[in-house]
Amino acid sequence: MRLHGWGYRISDPGGNFSFESIDWTSRVLAVAMEGVGAVNSKRDQFLTHKAAVWRDRSDFVIHAALPDDGALEQLWVRRVSEDEFELCCIPFFIYDVALGDVVQTVAQGGMKYIFDHVVTKSGRYVFRAFFERKQYRYRDSVIGDLVGIGSLFEWSSPSLVAIDVHENAAQEVADYLHRKEQSGHLMYETGKTGLR
Template structure:
């Protein structure tokens, strides 16, 4: 395991824990789906600083991370709470996903996979501003060590 300092991504004094698997030399493979880190995905190869913090991404796996955050208060079920539709789209599409509570999900998108059903499942809530989505690669990976 290693940590990523989230300050470069707007989360001062916070860190995200990454599960890693040793590779050759001083590289490690990311074995989890990042929730708040930008520019990193499942399967990427990273290098550590001091054995504890991710210093940089040295090789991309070609995977992407699609993240959705559902706002509070939740709309009434008749108003279209799309979390169940998103869970179904994740399951039927064979995607891997990790939830943080019931409002924040990170979905692994393998290279070449079609995520359109994921988008469709939350589209109405995004338009109503009761859900927000982003790609983890909308910003490059940065670390606080490079200041």
């Protein structure tokens, strides 16, 4: 399995956002899923959010299909209309969707509420950081620094954290994560492909 095969990273520290492809190896998803809260059924694997950052605002759950066979990410949302919802969690695995975005759903594969597309962007950005076991000692200081910049976060597992930040601080977070990756403290990607 792969974490969506190719992710995208902001590659111009201190400058404008630009994107370069990076290959997240299969071990990232395998290790990250250790504590994701994967729930298996006969048909699907549901990847859940144990502690959605805006869970107190949410009143509904939708799903987003992942490119891996039958896997779905469960997303906490606030219902806006019959088929539109505000995202109340930070996506662990899907791209081009952020906390606070209003999304539209469709019926698919016997399920009524499957993420289809973003209707209204929130002005927020998603980053993901992956810590190998030998890098665990850096997690608390990294999270402390990111909170100081104004970031919110959700842990998928002991290794994978999804990071949210408003667009006015996104470059600062990208620069910080780039420095930490260069220092060997973590690996990171952005949740934005640059295609949308």
